[in-house]
Amino acid sequence: MIEIKNLHKSYKMGSNSLHVLKGIDFSVEEGELVAIMGSSGSGKSTLLNILGMLDAADSGEYVLDGVPIKDLNETKAAQYRNKFLGFVFQSFNLINYKSAMENVALPLYYQRVGRKERQDKALKYLDQVGLKEWATHLPSELSGGQKQRVAIARAMAAEPKVLLADEPTGALDSKTSYEVMDLIQKINDDGNTILVVTHEEDIAHMCKRIVHLKDGVIVEDKKVKQVRAQQYV
């Protein structure tokens, strides 16, 4: 599903250049649930941004579902993001003047799905995350856990190849975190490929594979026995 070879990325900071990713080789099969761990500054967010086509690598190969991701202009990148990827952010990033349902329907709108079908689908995914009766509420009327579940529904609505979650539990208390992880595990059980960036050990162990990043290189890549979040809920 994801194929990365010798990926490099550096940022210009004034006269200094900061080498963030120093040759990453990494691949993900379909249906995997991968945790990317590392301390801050290890390059894990940068890696996720490149995977999410929000940022471009300086050199190296990136193939997503057989499509080489290279030299994209903004229009093309937007199309690929919409088609291939679903994003879940630490700060939820819901659009605050749109209702939960409108937020979920947004990626479908960019796919030019008809209005009625869009609403039906949005409701279906809201139902999956257990928030159907909150469909008409604005994000400001939802709790943090609910917001993140709406964000997950939104990310899933476009039926992406890969779900990218950047610290999805970072702004949540542990109980809500487990609820969200439970949801993510269930989505993964349905066969979806998911990447989770986190720095919390317990969250990482709820995935099936952990990739450790340190100073821009992968120092450890191991399969783990998945801890089900269900039992903590």
Add this chain to the structure above:
Amino acid sequence: MFNRDRWSEIIQVLTTNWFRTLLTAFGVFWGILILIILLAAGKGLENGIRADFGDIATNTMFMWTQGVTKAYKGLPKERNFNFKVEDVDAIWQNVDGLRFVSPRNQSGGFRGASNVVRGLKTGTFSIYGDYPEIIKQQPMDITSGRFINHSDIQEKRKVAVIGTDVRKSLYEKEEEVLGSFIKISGVNFMIIGTYNKSNTDGDSDAQKDIYTPFTTFSQVFNRANNVGWMAITAVDGTPITNIKEQIFTLLKERHTIHPEDLRAIGHFDLFEEFSRVVRLFGALEFIAYFVGVLVLLSGIIGVSNIMLIVVKERTKEIGIRRALGEGPWSIKKQILMESIFLTIISGMAGIVFGAFLIYGVNYVLEMNGPVDMFVNPNVNLGVVVIALIILIVSGLLAGFIPANSAIRVRPIEALRAE
């Protein structure tokens, strides 16, 4: 473009901060209002002046003889000469593009002694000898009877058409005028009609004229074949200004006057005066557009400014949308449409308010009777269409910079913005 979601979003964005939207809209509203008012005021002034010209054939010049100022072919200077009846035919034959050539004679008038008598009543009036065509060059309403016709000219009938003021001073109120006789300088004329000039241009003597057939006048008042002056109208599309020199040259030749004697023939070119007025209104309209558009411009800058702030405020949202797969063009279109929508709505409000204002002014003008030189200020549909085009273009301009700044920020930076 006609997409329900896009429109509901535009409404959502613009109504989030009502007061700010309203203030911004006011700038455009004010600009277009000023533009409309200026144009309407210019039009009112133009209508007023045009009403002063009335339905007079404006492609007309009046021509008379003055003293000769250059000796020529053995003839001395400072002699006097007269146009002759034969000159009229000569003009017709030698100059193309003419509509009317009316020779005229006049006697009496403001300085004369009493010259018209009816029974015990007397009065002082201007007496004209005219051809029937003069009524088309200087229109008047025939209130009873008829005007002079060609049979009158051919048979040299002693008939006259009198103005309403003449009737007032010579007749009792209920008296029958048509068919009665008045004595002009001792000669009896039968009244065949009365007239009233609606367009007096402030001339209090306008209703005090008496018109008689040209031929009758010449014979009765011993003018032989002399012509006092001429009123010449050219056909529409051929300005009299362009052909008057031909006429002068012809007449100078016929009367043995030096071709370069500029003072021998005096004239008043109504068309030139009229064109000057028309040009003045062209300039006035230009100034109205100039000032109006400049005022509008400051409104537009206000819109642009607010759109920049809106884009800044929504940086994060734009980042989210781009992460979800919205293309840059779609975002650009959204910002542009918001700007155009805001501009057009406030502009339309300005146009509508301006229309009501003009309606009100017209109403007041009608209630209080005519004001000199200001009639029926209005803007026509063409102006409204032009204003709308200006609005759309300016909405585009106002949104252009903000829209570009919206897509210039890379999605990853936009997402990080707080």
